[in-house]
Each structure stands twice: as C-alpha cells, then as structure tokens.
Amino acid sequence: MLVRVKDYRKGYKVTQDELANAVGVTRQTIISLENGRYNASLQLAHKLAKYFGVAIEDLFVFDEEE
Amino acid sequence: MEFKKRLKIRLQTAIFYVVIGIILILANIVKHDEMMSTFGILFLVMGIARIVQYKRITKDEESIRRQEIIETDERNIALWTNARSQTFTVYIMLAAISIVVFYILKMYYIAKIIGLMLSAFILIYWICYYIISKRY
Numbered sequence: 001m002l003v004r005v006k007d008y009r010k011g012y013k014v015t016q017d018e019l020a021n022a023v024g025v026t027r028q029t030i031i032s033l034e035n036g037r038y039n040a041s042l043q044l045a046h047k048l049a050k051y052f053g054v055a056i057e058d059l060f061v062f063d064e065e066e
Numbered sequence: 067m068e069f070k071k072r073l074k075i076r077l078q079t080a081i082f083y084v085v086i087g088i089i090l091i092l093a094n095i096v097k098h099d100e101m102m103s104t105f106g107i108l109f110l111v112m113g114i115a116r117i118v119q120y121k122r123i124t125k126d127e128e129s130i131r132r133q134e135i136i137e138t139d140e141r142n143i144a145l146w147t148n149a150r151s152q153t154f155t156v157y158i159m160l161a162a163i164s165i166v167v168f169y170i171l172k173m174y175y176i177a178k179i180i181g182l183m184l185s186a187f188i189l190i191y192w193i194c195y196y197i198i199s200k201r202y
Binding site for chain 2: 020021024025026028029032038040041043044
C-alpha cells in the first residue's frame with residue numbers, strides 16, 4: 001500500500017504534531033503511518049481524508065500486486 | 067464512557083487501594099502476619115502512585131486532552147492488544163515447558179498445579195473467544 005499522507009501533509013505545510021492533534025491520534029501514529037509501518041483503520045483513514053479534503057483512495061493507494 | 071468519568075473511576079480505585087493497604091498494614095500490627103504487611107505496602111504504594119498519576123493528568127484541560135489521545139490512539143490500542151496476546155502465548159509456552167521440567171524432576175504436585183492453571187487459562191481463552199465472536 002502506498003501511503004501519501006506525508007506528501008499531503010507537506011503540501012499543506014502541516015507538522016506531524018498538528019495533524020495528529022487534528023485527527024485525534026499521537027504523533028507516533030502519524031510517523032508510523034508515513035513510514036508504512038502501520039495501516040490506519042477505516043475510521044482514521046476517513047478522518048485524514050476529510051482533513052485534507054480528498055478521497056481515501058487518494059491518500060492510501062492500494063497496490064493490487066502486493 | 068466519557069474520559070473524565072473514566073479518570074474519576076480510576077481515582078476511586080486508587081483510593082480503594084490505599085484504604086485496603088492501610089487496613090492490611092494495621093491488620094499486620096494485630097495479627098503479626100508479614101504477608102499482610104507486604105500486600106498492604108504493595109496496595110498502598112500502588113494506590114498512591116495512581117493518585118499521583120491522576121493529579122498529574124488532571125492538572126489542566128490540555129494534559130487531560132493529551133492523555134485521552136494517548137489512551138484512545140488506535141496504534142497504542144493495537145500495541146497493547148498485541149503485547150497482551152504475545153504475553154499469553156509466551157506464558158502458555160513457559161507453563162507447558164515447566165510442566166515437563168517439573169515432571170522430569172519428579173515434582174508431580176507442582177506439575178499438576180501448573181497443568182491445571184494452564185487448562186484454566188485455555189478454557190478462559192475459549193470462553194472469551196466465544197463471547198467476543200458474538201460481538202463481531
């Protein structure tokens with residue numbers, strides 16, 4: 001799965017801490033998400049997509065071959 | 067349940083621990099039972115530690131909010147659940163090995179006790195599995 005949270009976050013000039021506070025998770029969760037070590041729940045994916053004003057599939061690109 | 071309500075329950079539990087601790091320490095003075103004072107000190111320390119933790123968390127709204135995020139963070143919950151599950155697996159393995167060891171050492175009684183505990187744990191696991199499977 002390709003996680004594009006970092007790209008969007010940098011595009012919006014938001015820090016990891018600010019994003020974490022906005023979606024109600026810890027900064028460590030955002031770090032793990034961006035590094036691809038942790039897969040977000042549907043609820044968190046929805047919150048992140050809503051925050052950036054995009055669709056979930058824009059933030060999390062599922063690789064069918066994986 | 068609202069987080070502040072949960073914190074209040076946590077404080078009540080801590081006070082309960084302190085009271086139990088004091089009762090056990092006082093009981094030791096009357097009964098001269100060292101076991102009682104050990105458990106009493108344990109409960110007292112645990113209760114005081116929880117009260118201190120409660121005071122630290124509730125010192126302002128910001129720290130309450132920060133603690134709520136930490137406790138409801140889905141990654142943290144996944145880590146805690148995973149750690150508990152792995153602890154269970156390790157415990158089961160260690161218990162199974164110790165049964166064999168105690169049996170070889172001809173300490174049948176201890177082996178039997180551990181065996182019974184192991185069986186109880188597995189039974190509880192299946193009951194929990196059944197209850198949780200009904201929920202999802």
